[in-house]
Amino acid sequence: MTATATRSSKSSVDFASRAVNVLLGIKPVASFAKHQARSRIIKRAEALGIPWRRQAKQLQERDWKEDLAAVENSDLAYPDYYLNSFHAYEEGNLGWSPATEVEVAAYAVHAKMWDEPRRDGDAYMRQSFTDLVKDHFRNNPHLESPRAIADLGCGVGMSTFALQDIFPDAQLTGIDLSPYFLAVARYNADHSTMNRQKSQPNWVHAAAEATHLPDGSFDLVSTSLMFHELPQSAAIAIIKEARRLLKPGGTFAFMDMNPQCHTFQTIPPFVFTLLKSTEPYLDQYLQLDLVQTLIDAGFGAPTITINTPRHRTAITTIPR
Numbered sequence: 001m002t003a004t005a006t007r008s009s010k011s012s013v014d015f016a017s018r019a020v021n022v023l024l025g026i027k028p029v030a031s032f033a034k035h036q037a038r039s040r041i042i043k044r045a046e047a048l049g050i051p052w053r054r055q056a057k058q059l060q061e062r063d064w065k066e067d068l069a070a071v072e073n074s075d076l077a078y079p080d081y082y083l084n085s086f087h088a089y090e091e092g093n094l095g096w097s098p099a100t101e102v103e104v105a106a107y108a109v110h111a112k113m114w115d116e117p118r119r120d121g122d123a124y125m126r127q128s129f130t131d132l133v134k135d136h137f138r139n140n141p142h143l144e145s146p147r148a149i150a151d152l153g154c155g156v157g158m159s160t161f162a163l164q165d166i167f168p169d170a171q172l173t174g175i176d177l178s179p180y181f182l183a184v185a186r187y188n189a190d191h192s193t194m195n196r197q198k199s200q201p202n203w204v205h206a207a208a209e210a211t212h213l214p215d216g217s218f219d220l221v222s223t224s225l226m227f228h229e230l231p232q233s234a235a236i237a238i239i240k241e242a243r244r245l246l247k248p249g250g251t252f253a254f255m256d257m258n259p260q261c262h263t264f265q266t267i268p269p270f271v272f273t274l275l276k277s278t279e280p281y282l283d284q285y286l287q288l289d290l291v292q293t294l295i296d297a298g299f300g301a302p303t304i305t306i307n308t309p310r311h312r313t314a315i316t317t318i319p320r
């Protein structure tokens, strides 16, 4: 390709991205685009046998007062970045629609990482992560099975219950900024088949960067699928907080999208712009130097494993 041809294809790509940005800046157009995207994902999910509307309706009809009162910290001040719209919900993570749809949405999104959609994609992803965590403890002769585990950004408990499955004797603490998600997590602990251990974790309504939990109180701090929702400043603060929460010899386990995966390496810029309208900090996440951030916070270099076509796991233990 000649330099002129390269320049002209780059400028048409820039033009497409700018055009998408301008269009998304027009509120009715952005709302229409989000509505279309949402209808498409619901249709695709239901075609795979994921009962999106039925499950959401059932949860939305419930009276959540008691669960919300049990988990909500009404003195909490939300960080500004969290008040953004996420995942095509105007209210971001702070509402009943996202809280009652996040489980089915996870099944739908994680079904699509392979050439052929897999209904069990979400379960596969979670197990591939927890297998790595379990192996880390099993293969390291200095480590005992963790007794106290924190799940940062626990959402409605899907990642918390997956950890409880591999460490059934541990006390689990799920921390999240959304009281709506935590209320559904509390309900799921008693009612969902996801919680095979049937015990109720502690649910803490707090920012993962300022949990106010005591220093050195956990053997394992884990986080899954939260970091792509964070600006870099919050990501760095959360890794420091994880270090503070861990006992000497404690382990940090991380799972999120893999910036090096084929999808991100080949995504057309205007599609990325569209994606950014639902994941506002994705570009900051993709540029975060995770290894250096861990080292700067006092962790050793992590072991990094690609655990799905789109995700990576990083695990590191603090030397005693």
Ligand SMILES: C[S@@+](CC[C@H](N)C(=O)[O-])C[C@H]1O[C@@H](n2cnc3c(N)ncnc32)[C@H](O)[C@@H]1O
Pocket (backbone or CB within 6 Å): 082, 093, 106, 152, 153, 154, 155, 156, 157, 158, 159, 175, 176, 177, 178, 181, 206, 207, 208, 209, 223, 224, 225, 226, 229, 230, 234
């Ligand atoms: C995509 S969900 C992942 C939930 C769960 N860990 C899982 O694997 O399914 C991201 C979660 O992180 C939470 N979150 C985002 N920023 C946070 C922060 N600074 N502190 C605590 N939770 C946060 C959101 O409310 C949301 O529940």
